[in-house]
Amino acid sequence: MLPPTIPTSFVPRPSDATSRRFTSDLSSAFGFFAYGILGGVFVLAIGVFFYGRILVNTQSAKNAELKEAEATIELATVENFVRLRNRLEFGATLFANHSAFSSFFTLLETLIPSTVRFVSLHLALHDTTGVKLDGSGVAKSFNALAVASAAFATDGRIKDAVFSNIVVNSRDNSVSFALTATLDPKSIAFSPSAPTTVPLGSSDIPIREETASTTPSL
């Protein structure tokens, strides 16, 4: 008869075996995880390396392409285009403001009677105030001067015409005067359709002689 304290040999110890298997499984899982991570990082590192090489090659190709494209750009060509555009744009602006005083003289011929003549005439083009007219002259009579004044007022292109220093000559009843006025900018606006052409810079083009229909009043 065996003593009751000695355990029988065939009685299993389930708790120890389960614990060991669990520990072993945990180690295996950890190992699997760790080696998996290591493998993944290796693959990632190799991928990054080759991706970097591909990018460097791509950049080199793009740089070469860019240099080739830059070589086709000539600064002189660009400057020529810019100058041509400036010439066209600013030339058009200047041409739009081109003054033609000859049309004013033509206007003056038609407005004032032949009995009024100017001794001096000063026309000044100002950037801000337009064209200012200052003059002095002699009219055959006061009525002639009145006709000229009325003509200016009726026409409207010679504005703010003020006759001053009006002196009647007792000897022949002629009237001397001074005149200040401003001009409508349209009255000196250049019109390309005007008949006479005398271009500068092309001296071989002949001048068409002016044939004034009225006697100059100046």
Added chain:
Amino acid sequence: MIHDRILPLFALMVATGIFFSYVHPTWSGRIAETKAAIISDEQALVAASAYTTRQNALATERNAIDPENLSRLAVFLPDSVDNVGLILDLNALAARSGLSLSNIDVTKNKVESSDASGALPVARANPTSSIDLSLSAVGTYTALQAFLVGIEKSTRLLDVQDIVVKSSDTGVYSYQMKLRIYWLR
């Protein structure tokens, strides 16, 4: 048993080391810079392509302009002031018109805009300059009119800024004029 735990731990440490010492710095450093450079290059290439297209279009437009008109335009607003050549032309015009010129001078030097900075001219800056020429003349009224019309229709742009006319009993008047001439800087 210990090996079962140490080696995976070591593997993890190696993986972490590789990641933080190579993968991450390379990705966020050199590769990111290279990618940015490639994007910049691609943008520059697109711009170069657009430029080439525009240049070809502009060249086509310019070629469509009559070369004679282009040369007239260059005379209209020349590249330099060349006031001496202009004075010769004015003198010839005055002679053809019957006007006698004297005392031609440059009276005013006016710069219309400041210089554009940079290698190429800036589009919006005014690139023109001007000076005023003063001249005195004597002649008949008809001659003056012919001279004025010649100036107004001159191929080179000339603007009369100021004119003083004084009559005389002989029918020959004296004139003083200021002409503004322009050029493209």
